[in-house]
Structure formats: structure tokens, C-alpha cells
Amino acid sequence: MWKNNESNHYMSPARGFLTPPPKWRSPASEKNQRWPTHAQSAKPDLFHVTHKVPAGDSHYVRAKHVQLIDKDPSKAISLFWAAINSGDRVDSALKDMAVVMKQLDRSDEAIEAIKSFRHLCPSESQESIDNILIELYKRSGRIEEEIEILELKLKNVEEGIAFGGKKTRIARSQGKKVQITIEKEYSRLLGNLAWSHMQLKNYKLAEEYYR
DSSP, X not given: OOOOOHHHXXXXXXXXXXXXXXXXXXXXXXXXXXXXXXXXXXXXXXXHHHHTOOOSOSHHHHHHXXXXXXXXXXXXXXXXXXXXXXXXXXXXXXXXXXXXXXXXXXXXXXXXXXXXXXXXXXXXXXXXXXXXXXXXXXXXXXXXXXXXXXXXXHHHHHTTOGGGGOSEEEEEETTEEEEEEHHHHHHHHHHHHHHHHHHTTOHHHHHHHHX
């Protein structure tokens, strides 16, 4: 049942893209920099906690501010691109940008962005990137590609690779942290595969997954 597609799953770098590393500051420059006092930083910190935006002034921080505070998704996408191209929290910028693109019905564009830049993200981010890709494929009606990822994820569960070999993992649902067991993940994947095959009118195969 399984396709031998693991070697092709994580895309190689796309030509024409350049993602330089973030700028490095020397110890001397940091020593001479004046840091805000506790009284000066207390109010901004409260703002960041209240609005769930990171502190700082990087491309990624500005993108999150524009996304969550200014509510300007198109401008946020431009800033997320700037973060990716400057090497600023690439994994977070890529995932957040894909989510915003999905909200703007730009799912195909988000898919291509993930395929082009996911190789820059650490291994521990790949599972969450796959989850975003599944939703993007579903939104775009690219069911065969959705099934391909779902089958690979199901295989990883059966072989004990999913969740880094652990029995549970922490995920976010509607802004809250929830604990997901490997059994729940397995059931979820089976249900998603059944639904996907139903869309392709593969009723017999869908029934097997539902069982």
C-alpha cells in the first residue's frame, strides 16, 4: 500500500532563491549596546503577552505585528517573505505565511513556498509543516497529493517514527495547548485517508480505512 516516496518527500532547494544567514553581532557591539531598564521594558512586555506577538524589531516580529495587530494579511505576507530571505526564524515565518496565504485563498502559492523553503527548516518542524501542507492540499482540491502525505504519516506511526518515537505530543488547538496521543493520531489519519478516498470515489478503499 505504501509508496516509496520518502526520499522525494522533502524537497530540494529551488533554484533562484537565496536565503542568507541572519546578521551576526560581535560581542563588542553587544557590550556597547544599551539595554532597556526593567521599568522601560515592563510595559512593552505586557503588550506582547496580551497580544501574543513576539518582542523585538526583526522582519518576523514585524510580520507578526502586522498580521495580529494591524490585521493586514497581504502586508504580513511581504514581511514573512523578508524574514525567510534574511534567515530570520525561517520555519516559523514559512508556516505562518502559509496559514495567512490559505486565509487569502492563495493555497497553491503557499504550497510552492513550502516546497521551496522547507529544506531550510529543522527536522523537528517537518511534521508540523506536513500538517499545514495537508490542509493546503485539501483547500486546493489536490487530493492525490494530500493522500500521499497522509499515507507517509500513517506509515511513520505504524513504524514508531511519528512523534519522535514518543507516545504523546503537545499540539495547539484554537490557541490552546493540547496533548495528542499516538492512538488518537492514528485514528485521525485513518479518518482523513477515508475522507480523501471518498472524494476520489474510491469507496472500497475508503471503507477499508474507516474499519
